[in-house]
Amino acid sequence: MCLGIPGQIVEITDINHKLAIVNVGGVKRQVNISCIVDEQHPPEACIGDWVLVHVGFAMNRLNEQEAAETLNLLEEIAANI
Amino acid sequence: MKYVDEFREPEKAEGLRREITKLSQQLEKPIKIMEVCGGHTHSIFKYGIEEILPNNIELIHGPGCPVCVMPKGRLDDAIAICQNHNVIFTTFGDAMRVPGSKTSLLQAKAQGADIRMVYSPLDSLQIAKDNPDKEIVFFALGFETTAPSTAFTILQAAAENISNFSMFCNHVLVIPALQALLDNPDLQLDGFVGPGHVSMVIGTDPYQFIAQQYHKPIVVSGFEPLDILQSIWMLLQQLLENRCEVENQYNRIVQPAGNQIALAAINQVFTAREKFEWRGLGDIPYSGLQIRSEYAQFDAEQKFTIPNRKVADHKACQCGEILKGVMKPWQCKVFGTACTPETPIGTCMVSSEGACAAYYKYGRLSTLAKKTMPEKPKLELSQEPLPSCSTSLV
Numbered sequence: 001m002c003l004g005i006p007g008q009i010v011e012i013t014d015i016n017h018k019l020a021i022v023n024v025g026g027v028k029r030q031v032n033i034s035c036i037v038d039e040q041h042p043p044e045a046c047i048g049d050w051v052l053v054h055v056g057f058a059m060n061r062l063n064e065q066e067a068a069e070t071l072n073l074l075e076e077i078a079a080n081i
Numbered sequence: 082m083k084y085v086d087e088f089r090e091p092e093k094a095e096g097l098r099r100e101i102t103k104l105s106q107q108l109e110k111p112i113k114i115m116e117v118c119g120g121h122t123h124s125i126f127k128y129g130i131e132e133i134l135p136n137n138i139e140l141i142h143g144p145g146c147p148v149c150v151m152p153k154g155r156l157d158d159a160i161a162i163c164q165n166h167n168v169i170f171t172t173f174g175d176a177m178r179v180p181g182s183k184t185s186l187l188q189a190k191a192q193g194a195d196i197r198m199v200y201s202p203l204d205s206l207q208i209a210k211d212n213p214d215k216e217i218v219f220f221a222l223g224f225e226t227t228a229p230s231t232a233f234t235i236l237q238a239a240a241e242n243i244s245n246f247s248m249f250c251n252h253v254l255v256i257p258a259l260q261a262l263l264d265n266p267d268l269q270l271d272g273f274v275g276p277g278h279v280s281m282v283i284g285t286d287p288y289q290f291i292a293q294q295y296h297k298p299i300v301v302s303g304f305e306p307l308d309i310l311q312s313i314w315m316l317l318q319q320l321l322e323n324r325c326e327v328e329n330q331y332n333r334i335v336q337p338a339g340n341q342i343a344l345a346a347i348n349q350v351f352t353a354r355e356k357f358e359w360r361g362l363g364d365i366p367y368s369g370l371q372i373r374s375e376y377a378q379f380d381a382e383q384k385f386t387i388p389n390r391k392v393a394d395h396k397a398c399q400c401g402e403i404l405k406g407v408m409k410p411w412q413c414k415v416f417g418t419a420c421t422p423e424t425p426i427g428t429c430m431v432s433s434e435g436a437c438a439a440y441y442k443y444g445r446l447s448t449l450a451k452k453t454m455p456e457k458p459k460l461e462l463s464q465e466p467l468p469s470c471s472t473s474l475v
């Protein structure tokens with residue numbers, strides 16, 4: 001129920017209804033982006049964003065820098081073996 | 082970065098496994114860690130994480146699957162709604178096979194009720210637009226992860242003035258459930274793996290009471306195998322350093338204050354119920370959401386007459402004890418015999434995120450039983466009859 005899938009927003013299809021197309025592992029589907037847009041980050045700025053998709057909604061944006069830092073830490077741990 | 086495969090790399094997993102093993106050797110006593118979220122339970126079994134952990138680290142599977150904690154009475158209420166001849170009842174697939182007191186939604190569908198599985202609450206709204214002569218009722222359930230999507234759907238229905246759409250709201254909140262667990266003297270836990278996607282909405286700040294008042298560490302975790310292993314490693318570090326803090330392993334998506342847009346939508350549409358019944362945990366104050374009176378036209382509980390009865394669980398089912406983490410699924414006397422995913426008696430066997438279904442599907446029972454059974458001598462040595470389930474388990 002609480003599972004989410006990462007995907008990348010590739011197109012805004014309906015600004016009024018805040019609908020976008022997200023690419024999830026090569027499969028494109030429509031999602032609602034209400035949870036990730038505001039005045040600082042309007043719909044048109046969402047193209048290219050990586051988001052967590054859950055029940056047809058983009059719930060949050062993924063932070064690439066944080067992800068990279070986590071992976072670097074794990075890389076260091078693995079290298080210490 | 083695709084945010085999936087990178088967090089499944091075997092070399093990094095092996096590095097973490099060795100670090101966890103090394104730290105576990107410094108533990109003075111065996112520890113129990115509860116993963117709150119059913120999504121974590123599913124991942125832990127899917128990737129065999131429990132199997133590779135040292136023997137002195139036990140994972141307890143908590144009450145974080147909304148299907149598993151759904152009481153029978155609410156299922157009966159849902160079925161009562163869908164049996165109105167003019168209703169199209171829509172639901173996520175997870176809820177279809179959950180047994181009510183007499184039947185499930187799937188059986189009700191077979192008997193003629195118009196019940197449709199949807200992927201999103203917005204699909205349900207579209208069905209309402211396509212069927213103006215019908216009443217469409219969406220079975221809204223889930224934790225704070227799902228609540229924003231249902232809130233936005235109601236806001237859209239209100240904006241478009243759609244009058245034949247409503248929700249049967251069963252959203253639940255994770256913080257009151259954790260509080261109830263922590264107040265339960267039966268439960269002996271050393272730390273929590275916190276729910277990643279709930280935290281994506283509520284943030285990490287609401288967990289501070291766990292560290293400050295109950296002196297338990299909690300690490301909010303992602304769902305890939307490296308996420309979960311790293312979270313266990315972080316918990317071990319806290320325990321060995323006598324720290325009790327809220328830490329965030331899933332910082333690629335979880336911020337301390339959560340998602341303010343999603344929270345605002347939840348608060349606009351929903352308010353907390355004075356109490357809500359949880360399977361296994363009984364009534365918990367302010368643990369469920371209901372639709373605010375401003376949006377009463379979208380509240381199925383206002384539109385339809387529902388039985389609103391409390392129904393006892395099957396006597397043989399011990400989902401209550403399993404959801405509280407005081408029993409392992411295989412210790413339930415009907416596990417794998419009378420209760421299977423094909424013929425579930427309890428909700429923990431219905432949902433793929435339920436602990437019983439995960440044990441049943443992914444097996445490895447002989448390995449896991451060897452790891453944990455010696456710590457439960459009463460059950461292993463005497464084979465005493467197990468306690469029966471009751472309506473009030475708190």
